[in-house]
Amino acid sequence: MTDPARDELARAVREHAGRLAAVLVRLIGDFATAEDLVQDAVLTALQRWPVEGVPDRPDAWLFTVARNRGLDLLRREGNHRAKLAQLQWPVRTEPDDRLRLIVTCCHPALPRAAQVALTLRVVCGLTTAQIARAFLVPESTVAQRITRAKRKIADAAIPYRLPADEDLTSRIGEVRTVIYLLLNEGYLATADHAHSHRLVEDAAWLAALLHELVPDDPETAGLLALVRLHRARTGARFTSEGRIVVLADQDRSQWDQTAIAEATALLARAAGRRAPGPYQLQAAIVACHAEAADWASTDWEQIVLLYDMLLHLAPSPVVRLHRGIALRYTKGPRAALAEVDTIADDLEGHHLLHATRAELLRALGDARAAEAADERALALTANPAERTLLQERLHWT
Amino acid sequence: MKYVLMFVETEQYAAELEAMAPDDRDRAYALVGRWMDEHADKIREHRKLMPAHTATTVRLDRATPVVTDGPFVEGKEVVSGFVEVDVADLDEALGMARSWPGCPTVEIRPLES
Numbered sequence: 001m002t003d004p005a006r007d008e009l010a011r012a013v014r015e016h017a018g019r020l021a022a023v024l025v026r027l028i029g030d031f032a033t034a035e036d037l038v039q040d041a042v043l044t045a046l047q048r049w050p051v052e053g054v055p056d057r058p059d060a061w062l063f064t065v066a067r068n069r070g071l072d073l074l075r076r077e078g079n080h081r082a083k084l085a086q087l088q089w090p091v092r093t094e095p096d097d098r099l100r101l102i103v104t105c106c107h108p109a110l111p112r113a114a115q116v117a118l119t120l121r122v123v124c125g126l127t128t129a130q131i132a133r134a135f136l137v138p139e140s141t142v143a144q145r146i147t148r149a150k151r152k153i154a155d156a157a158i159p160y161r162l163p164a165d166e167d168l169t170s171r172i173g174e175v176r177t178v179i180y181l182l183l184n185e186g187y188l189a190t191a192d193h194a195h196s197h198r199l200v201e202d203a204a205w206l207a208a209l210l211h212e213l214v215p216d217d218p219e220t221a222g223l224l225a226l227v228r229l230h231r232a233r234t235g236a237r238f239t240s241e242g243r244i245v246v247l248a249d250q251d252r253s254q255w256d257q258t259a260i261a262e263a264t265a266l267l268a269r270a271a272g273r274r275a276p277g278p279y280q281l282q283a284a285i286v287a288c289h290a291e292a293a294d295w296a297s298t299d300w301e302q303i304v305l306l307y308d309m310l311l312h313l314a315p316s317p318v319v320r321l322h323r324g325i326a327l328r329y330t331k332g333p334r335a336a337l338a339e340v341d342t343i344a345d346d347l348e349g350h351h352l353l354h355a356t357r358a359e360l361l362r363a364l365g366d367a368r369a370a371e372a373a374d375e376r377a378l379a380l381t382a383n384p385a386e387r388t389l390l391q392e393r394l395h396w397t
Numbered sequence: 398m399k400y401v402l403m404f405v406e407t408e409q410y411a412a413e414l415e416a417m418a419p420d421d422r423d424r425a426y427a428l429v430g431r432w433m434d435e436h437a438d439k440i441r442e443h444r445k446l447m448p449a450h451t452a453t454t455v456r457l458d459r460a461t462p463v464v465t466d467g468p469f470v471e472g473k474e475v476v477s478g479f480v481e482v483d484v485a486d487l488d489e490a491l492g493m494a495r496s497w498p499g500c501p502t503v504e505i506r507p508l509e510s
Contacts, residue, residue, distance in 0.1 A: 109487060156507050157398040159486035167488070 009049055010198065014205055016059040017042050017125025020066060022097035025160055027087060028080050031104065032150040035122050037073070041066040042125050060089050098123070099213045100162050102206075106174040107158050114149035115178050117142050123209075124202050134199050135185065172214060176223050176279065179206045183227050200234070203227050221270035222280030225263040229286040232259035248295040260290045278314040281306050300329035317346035325356055333363040351380035398507060399441070399483050400490045405502035406477040411448070428498035436482070436493055445478040474502060481508070
């Protein structure tokens with residue numbers, strides 16, 4: 001199958017599978033059963049649509065397959081079967097159905113890896129095999145995570161309902177974390193690693209869905225803006241051989257200026273609510289880069305200020321590291337190195353710490369220490385594109 | 398749905414409680430008492446265990462049973478008490494656990510029906 005056809009298929013599944021799951025869980029009242037039926041329907045679609053073409057009404061098609069399969073499978077479970085038998089197309093969707101589904105998949109009583117796998121499978125309609133390929137883990141690992149998660153949902157009585165308002169805020173925070181993880185995981189993919197590339201698409205789609213479900217939530221708008229700003233630069237981030245092009249060297253004419261303008265407008269609307277948060281701030285930082293005509297005109301003072309705010313709201317060594325990187329352009333490499341060295345112990349196992357130290361040491365003329373830091377960075381990254389980048393730098397110097 | 402909320406104490410928590418002025422300790426106990434009252438309609442049973450130094454463990458996985466002093470997990474965290482609750486679902490049990498004013502960790506386990 002060609003790439004566009006595969007993307008079209010993925011889009012159709014993503015658009016409809018989650019909706020169907022949301023309806024079925026509500027009607028059958030059993031998360032695991034509903035999820036199985038949808039997954040079966042998705043697998044059938046993936047076999048037949050490439051041959052027969054995507055049907056005119058993919059939603060009705062998936063519904064019919066899931067319902068018939070359910071009536072067949074549930075012969076012995078009278079209760080579920082009776083509910084399913086009463087179902088007729090078109091089913092009525094309730095606006096809260098998908099929000100309920102997504103906060104259930106990201107329930108804090110489930111381990112993070114299971115939240116990610118469940119969300120991709122149930123909300124985005126990915127198959128277990130697709131998730132495994134995207135995360136470079138064995139299919140059996142993903143299958144086990146999903147089975148355990150579904151068992152816990154049933155056995156520990158994790159409810160399928162929207163929590164009260166005060167809890168809903170923190171539950172939506174869990175969903176944002178999952179989407180952010182997908183973005184991170186997909187972000188560093190190389191051009192030839194098509195499955196990770198899709199994770200960014202899934203993150204973008206999920207962020208848009210969540211924003212549609214809770215339009216007044218500024219942090220969700222901030223996350224959506226963040227995903228879109230990253231995606232707007234995708235075309236310039238890799239060479240045709242799949243090598244990373246660092247920000248300073250990217251061809252900015254390849255950036256999607258329309259997408260950047262839309263994302264910054266979205267971010268400005270969110271900021272108008274005067275409830276800043278980590279996602280809005282991160283998006284604002286990326287927006288500073290996206291709006292700069294070239295590397296030299298980057299507003300580093302503003303970026304350092306945004307990192308200060310981010311450190312205040314969500315202090316972490318990684319944020320401090322990034323602040324250190326920005327500090328190089330406002331206060332120089334010596335000040336930046338001093339900042340970075342304050343978190344050297346915390347981030348000893350983090351390749352970006354060593355890669356950054358290498359750059360700063362090189363700028364300060366300490367070639368030997370720079371090379372040692374680069375080697376340490378290289379030993380710590382598994383991402384092929386990053387390895388290539390670091391390897392090249394070792395060879396140049 | 399029935400759950401047990403197991404209250405888990407750390408050495409540090411026990412030491413802090415020990416070091417409190419009597420008035421402060423009374424206040425801490427009063428908070429726990431108020432929590433019990435607030436959730437009285439959901440609590441079926443509540444028990445406080447004697448401290449960990451009173452524990453004895455019997456291991457039956459060898460040729461003859463082995464009796465040792467102390468709790469079964471050697472560590473800084475020990476179960477110090479529990480309540481059995483009857484609530485709608487895990488979210489309701491989580492809500493109770495979140496407002497628990499005592500020791501620093503609570504484990505929630507559903508009871509087999």
